[in-house]
Structure formats: structure tokens, C-alpha cells
Amino acid sequence: MSGFEKDLPPGEFIPIAEESGLIVDIGAWVLREACRQVKQWHDAGFPQIRIAVNVSVMQLAHPGFEDYVMQVITETGIDPARLEMELTETALVKDTGDSADLLNRIRKRGIRVALDDFGTGYSPMQYLHQLPVDVVKIDQVFVRDLDAEPSSLPLVEGMVKLAKTLSLRVVAEGVETEAQLAIVRRVQFDVAQGNLFSLPVPPAEALELLRRGAVVHA
Numbered sequence: 377m378s379g380f381e382k383d384l385p386p387g388e389f390i391p392i393a394e395e396s397g398l399i400v401d402i403g404a405w406v407l408r409e410a411c412r413q414v415k416q417w418h419d420a421g422f423p424q425i426r427i428a429v430n431v432s433v434m435q436l437a438h439p440g441f442e443d444y445v446m447q448v449i450t451e452t453g454i455d456p457a458r459l460e461m462e463l464t465e466t467a468l469v470k471d472t473g474d475s476a477d478l479l480n481r482i483r484k485r486g487i488r489v490a491l492d493d494f495g496t497g498y499s500p501m502q503y504l505h506q507l508p509v510d511v512v513k514i515d516q517v518f519v520r521d522l523d524a525e526p527s528s529l530p531l532v533e534g535m536v537k538l539a540k541t542l543s544l545r546v547v548a549e550g551v552e553t554e555a556q557l558a559i560v561r562r563v564q565f566d567v568a569q570g571n572l573f574s575l576p577v578p579p580a581e582a583l584e585l586l587r588r589g590a591v592v593h594a
Contacts, residue, residue: 394434403435404444411452411459413579418454422586428460428490433468436475442482456486460511464492468507479508490547495535505542512539516550516570523555529563536563 414427490511551570
């Protein structure tokens with residue numbers, strides 16, 4: 377059977393899951409497991425850890441999504457403020473009606489909402505003030521060019537300044553080199569993430585990184 381096995385990257389797997397409708401069930405499982413895991417880290421001595429979970433617009437549109445989220449939070453015993461939901465810019469722009477209302481209700485419950493992959497969608501940057509988000513994550517396609525293509529720096533600076541003007545927290549995605557990190561610091565991002573700090577690791581290894589102070593949580 378091994379000849380039929382294939383590892384699918386997220387860019388291939390997620391569209392298939394959305395097209396089939398399985399993304400709703402998969403997303404529900406991921407949310408529960410993520411909250412369960414972050415509770416374990418809290419109990420291990422890191423109560424300020426926040427976990428970010430990607431959410432599909434299909435999940436938002438599913439009846440009972442808000443109730444399910446709060447049920448998971450209650451059952452796992454985490455503080456809602458320790459959960460962050462990530463949605464892509466394109467997804468939010470395509471559906472700003474009921475989804476926006478739902479996200480605003482979720483935010484009022486203490487959960488943070490992040491705009492993922494910012495800069496790769498179809499909306500102008502000034503549209504940002506209309507989106508119900510707390511965090512903006514600048515896509516790695518811009519971050520990885522900072523040290524190689526200096527001409528991209530003004531664009532990144534503009535995105536960061538705009539987000540901060542709106543009192544949004546700004547994250548640099550895909551930081552892989554010390555040179556990129558130095559620029560990210562100079563531009564005054566709030567948070568940096570990427571392989572420079574750690575490759576993806578299992579939960580137990582992530583806990584060891586926290587214990588050694590190898591990563592900073594925010």
C-alpha cells in the first residue's frame with residue numbers, strides 16, 4: 377500500500393479538504409487538540425502561552441461554530457485569551473458580512489483574531505481598518521526578501537505602520553536568517569516567527585524549548 381501514500385503540503389491538502397467539506401470536521405478536531413495541548417503547557421508552568429489555530433471560512437459559516445468554540449474552551453479549561461484564530465486576508469475579504477459579525481462576537485469573548493498572510497490578498501491596505509482582527513501577520517514572501525531585495529523594505533514598513541496606526545499587533549512570518557531578524561527589529565514588528573527560532577517540532581520538544589528559554593512566547 378506504500379505506493380499509494382503521498383505527503384500533501386498544506387497548500388494542496390486544505391483546498392481538497394474544503395472542496396470535499398471535510399475541513400469542518402478536521403478543523404473541529406484541530407481546534408480541540410490545540411486547546412487541549414496548550415492547557416498541558418499551561419499546567420507545565422507556561423500559563424502565558426497562546427496558541428494560534430487556522431480557521432476556514434467554511435467553519436465560520438457552519439451552524440453552531442461559536443457555541444462549539446466556547447464548548448471546547450470550557451471543556452479544556454483554557455482562558456479564551458490564550459486562543460488566537462487565524463484567517464487569511466482573501467477569505468475575510470470574500471465574506472465580510474456574517475463572518476465579521478461572528479468574529480466580533482468571538483473577540484468580545486476574549487479570543488484574538490489574526491489576519492494571516494497579509495499582503496497576498498486582493499484588497500488595498502486601507503481596507504484593513506474594516507476587518508475584525510487584532511493581529512496582522514505579514515506574509516513570509518515579503519519578509520524573506522528583506523535582506524535580498526531592499527526595494528521591498530518600504531512596502532513592509534508601510535504595512536507595519538498602517539497596522540500600528542490601527543493599534544494592531546504585527547507579526548513577521550517566515551524569519552529564517554539573522555539578517556532578516558535584524559531588519560524585522562528595526563522595522564519594529566511586535567513578534568517574529570520562523571525557522572530561525574525552531575523548525576516545527578512535536579509538543580514534547582516544544583515544551584523543552586520553552587523550558588530552555590529557546591523561544592519567546594507572546
